[in-house]
Amino acid sequence: MADAALITTSAPEFRAGLPGGGALIGLDLGTQTIGTAFCDAGWRFASPGKTLKRGKFGADKALIEALARERSVRGFVIGLPINMDGSEGPRSQASRAYARNLGALGLPILLWDERWSTTSAERGLIDQDMSRAKRATRIDSAAAAVILQGAIDALSGAVI
Numbered sequence: 001m002a003d004a005a006l007i008t009t010s011a012p013e014f015r016a017g018l019p020g021g022g023a024l025i026g027l028d029l030g031t032q033t034i035g036t037a038f039c040d041a042g043w044r045f046a047s048p049g050k051t052l053k054r055g056k057f058g059a060d061k062a063l064i065e066a067l068a069r070e071r072s073v074r075g076f077v078i079g080l081p082i083n084m085d086g087s088e089g090p091r092s093q094a095s096r097a098y099a100r101n102l103g104a105l106g107l108p109i110l111l112w113d114e115r116w117s118t119t120s121a122e123r124g125l126i127d128q129d130m131s132r133a134k135r136a137t138r139i140d141s142a143a144a145a146v147i148l149q150g151a152i153d154a155l156s157g158a159v160i
Contacts, residue, residue, distance in 0.1 A: 005103035007096075007111065009080065011154040014110040022074025025049070025067060026148025028114065028140050029079060029095055034060065035140025037148045038071055043156045046148035048141035057101055065105055075107050079114030079147040112151045114143070 006017045021041050028035035036049035052063055067073070078099050081091040099109045
């Protein structure tokens with residue numbers, strides 16, 4: 001992987017950085033865990049992946065890099081926690097800093113508005129009649145899949 005990366009909130013700019021498409025990894029950055037999700041190279045569907053226990057950035061980066069290599073990932077979609085009024089707070093700034101640090105992997109990064117992603121993921125898990133205890137272990141990766149699906153819908157033209 002190269003040493004500089006495009007980091008953007010623009011789906012068209014991100015898409016231009018990946019003219020051939022390719023598999024993507026979605027990340028939902030929590031304070032204690034990182035939810036992961038993956039999509040196919042054609043950007044049709046997102047699926048929840050592992051939930052990683054968050055540690056020091058170097059260890060997180062090594063785990064994320066290993067997942068990216070294993071799945072031949074071409075780019076990242078990272079949830080950007082924007083306030084309901086559209087403003088950005090400390091959590092947004094932390095996600096932007098994480099993206100800058102992850103940029104060392106050299107893959108393009110799309111920061112995607114994650115408002116309602118956890119709520120949507122929770123509803124989906126409840127609809128599957130999943131117990132509260134099981135939902136707690138899967139919510140972060142389910143939220144990452146919601147974030148990634150929203151982004152790939154925009155990237156593929158399904159959402160404008």
